[in-house]
Amino acid sequence: MxxxxxxxxxxxxxxxxxxxxxxxxxxxxxxxxxxxxxxxxxxxxxxxxxxxxxxxxxxxxxxxxxxxxxxxxxxxxxxxxxxxxxxxxxxxxxxxxxxxxxxxxxxxxxxxxxxxxxxxxxxxxxxxxxxxxxxxxxxxxxxxxxxxxxxxxxxxxxxxxxxxxxxxxxxxxxxxxxxxxxxxxxxxxxxxxxxxxxNAITLARAVLAGEELGRLLQAAHTVTALSYCALGGSPEAFAEVVHARRPHPGAVRAAARMRQLLWHEGDLSPGRRIQDPFGLRAFPQVHGPALDSVDQLRRILQIEVNAAAENPLIDVATGGVFHHGQFSTAYAALALDHLRAAVHHVAELSAARLGDLVEPEYTGLAPFLAGGPAGSSGVMILEYVAHDALGRLRHSAGPVTMGTSVISRGVEDHASFTPHAARSTAAAAGNYRTVLACELVAAVRALRLAETAPHGRLLAASFSELDGLLPEIVADHPLGPEVELAAGAIDGLAGPT
CATH class of the missing domain: 1.10.275.10 (Fumarase/aspartase (N-terminal domain))
Structure with a gap:
């Protein structure tokens, strides 16, 4: 041709x-x-x-x-x-x-x-x-x-x-x-x-950031399940009957994935407490909106990347030319703002579980999961690293869609600022990865110290890989390299999407 x-x-x-x-x-x-x-x-x-x-x-x-x-x-x-x-x-x-x-x-x-x-x-x-x-x-x-x-x-x-x-x-x-x-x-x-x-460049950044967050959110099920094992969590919070009574799609999916990871061969062992801290007990309710937000963003971006949205539109069928406002990307901007807000809530729970993991009352282990002499700091610094990343995420989670502009001598009098939303979403993904990596390092360390590797097939396989990847050093030592290793391993924990 x-x-x-x-x-x-x-x-x-x-x-x-x-x-x-x-x-x-x-x-x-x-x-x-x-x-x-x-x-x-x-x-x-x-x-x-x-x-x-x-x-x-x-x-x-x-x-x-x-x-x-x-x-x-x-x-x-x-x-x-x-x-x-x-x-x-x-x-x-x-x-x-x-x-x-x-x-x-x-x-x-x-x-x-x-x-x-x-x-x-x-x-x-x-x-x-x-x-x-x-x-x-x-x-x-x-x-x-x-x-x-x-x-x-x-x-x-x-x-x-x-x-x-x-x-x-x-x-x-x-x-x-x-x-x-x-x-x-x-x-x-x-x-x-x-x-x-x-808006191809903005859409590219939105797709890449949204897909990274999607992987991180899927991997968070595995990280949370490891923390659950280290903390002796209760299975009641993830029960199917509980979530059938308020069936928001994302929450139902989160609870189902936790059951898949944690319950094996009908083992419904009771937890150590009548009720767990929110980081475990409210995980599906907080994680679900973020999963739903990723799905909604994907639906919007799927339309955008396949759109003939040029102004003017040249229509072959009619031979017509149509001047329009399809350049506006309000759908994508609002979806990105919503996703970042939802991820911030999820990251807060990850930081909360990290706080539980360094608390002897919840783990039965030494404070800060220390393994050296009295006064050893263990993983104390991970809370600082996680909350630094959480603070950065909080700044990037603020809505960008509240602003606008009037330019080109007043002819163009509205803007969605979607590029800023996409840029902020990429930053949020990087910071959430750091928060999750800190929790992962602490969860693996707690399971090692307690000598209680997970038994479920899926979770045991993930723990085995992490156990071989992260160095097992009991004495106080720099933790930065371990956080970086964990951050790189998180995508491999994502499982099904």
């Missing part, structure tokens, strides 16, 4: 068995994570490429018949300024150059790869009217692991204009690549806005 310019259409070859086929409608969060990590070949389906060609032809026809924002006009408050359609190398290039602010730190390669994939898939949804060679160039860059330098700043939730301008300028040969490169492509009329009109 060839395009209108006579060039071969990308995606026309047969995809490999491990490749990801882009069709503009079926990309999911797991796909984004896999490509972000590198090594996954990406190809565009022939049907998607055909749709992109038709969208481009429709945009060209519409631009010759009526005003089209960003194609025959300026942008923002310049929406009424008429521009020619024959000077793309000046008007479209000026638009890209003027929007590439390039402030802030460069984004990590995994975020940029994820953003390029999302933008490629959105363009494959065929609503932008962009020239097909931009799709070819993005596909080629992903196949060759070429990654442009993209900076963090300049986006407020109405389109990642600055960062996407940098990607477009790299594709057209006007800005440098961080690694690799692809042959530069020329601009056609309307290409600049068609490429910029997206």
């Amino acid at each position: 060839t395009g209108p310019d006579g060039t071969a259409a990308p995606g026309s070859g047969a995809p490999g068995p491990n490749s990801l086929v882009i069709d503009g409608s079926t990309l999911n969060c797991g796909d984004v994570v896999r490509v972000a990590r590198g090594g996954v070949p990406v190809t565009v389906s022939p049907d998607a490429m055909k749709a992109v060609h038709l969208s481009y032809e429709t945009a060209c026809a519409a631009s010759s018949a009526r005003p089209v924002y960003g194609r025959t006009t300026g942008v923002g408050a310049n929406r009424d300024a008429v521009v020619g359609t024959s000077d793309a190398e000046t008007h479209d290039l000026r638009l890209l150059l003027s929007h590439a602010a390039g402030v802030g730190e460069p984004l990590d390669d995994d975020v940029v790869r994820a953003a390029m994939l999302i933008r490629l898939n959105q363009l494959a949804a065929a609503g932008s009217g962009i020239h097909p060679r931009f799709v070819t160039a993005l596909e080629t860059a992903l196949l060759g692991d070429a990654v442009p330098v993209v900076h963090d700043g300049g986006s407020i939730g109405t389109g990642d204009l600055s960062g996407l301008a940098e990607i477009a300028l790299a594709l057209t040969g006007h800005l440098r690549w961080g690694r690799g490169a692809v042959p530069p492509i020329p601009l056609a009329p309307g290409d600049a806005l068609a490429f910029l009109s997206s």
Whole structure:
């Protein structure tokens, strides 16, 4: 298949068995994570490429018949300024150059790869009217692991204009690549806005942060189960009959996972206390909302990464052009705010269980799980480390959706600040990982000191791996390396999602 310019259409070859086929409608969060990590070949389906060609032809026809924002006009408050359609190398290039602010730190390669994939898939949804060679160039860059330098700043939730301008300028040969490169492509009329009109970078960060939190929340079941064993918890708090009486989905799932980890061969041994501290007893009720929040974020992001949300929308079916507000990402911003708040509550319970683990009244062991002479500090410092991370998480959990802005001479008078929500969510994930790692180090140490390894098949296997990973040192010693080891091991504890 060839395009209108006579060039071969990308995606026309047969995809490999491990490749990801882009069709503009079926990309999911797991796909984004896999490509972000590198090594996954990406190809565009022939049907998607055909749709992109038709969208481009429709945009060209519409631009010759009526005003089209960003194609025959300026942008923002310049929406009424008429521009020619024959000077793309000046008007479209000026638009890209003027929007590439390039402030802030460069984004990590995994975020940029994820953003390029999302933008490629959105363009494959065929609503932008962009020239097909931009799709070819993005596909080629992903196949060759070429990654442009993209900076963090300049986006407020109405389109990642600055960062996407940098990607477009790299594709057209006007800005440098961080690694690799692809042959530069020329601009056609309307290409600049068609490429910029997206929140792909913000969505990439949201996907990566949301999926990391999803793994951490799943792993927290195992960490909590280890603490439960060390603390001699009561099984009554996780009983199916209890959660059937108030069946919030996440809480039901959390309790079921705890039963799966803790109850084996019908063993319902009573706990040491008639009622456990909240860190154990209220775990499903606090953990459940966070699980539900991850699910809700995934549902929203699934729609976003497959959306033809460019303004204006070029509709091939009707030949129409529709100016709209699909650039607003309020759904994602609110979901990210909700998730961070829920994770903060979960992290508080982890820190509370850590406090229980260093208390002899709950474990029957020495204060701070010390194993040396009287006055030894044991894991005392872990509470400081955990509460430092919890404090940082608390700062990042604050809502960003309470702010707004009025810019471009008053024409653009609302913003979701979703990029800030995604950035804060990534920070929250890192800090929650630290809190959970501190609890994990203490739980493993307590089980070792008590010589009571878990008996259940799943939990025993996890404990065995951790027992072989974390050094067994009784005397006081620096704990930082152990926290780092535990933090790296947490993803392996996630189990089923």
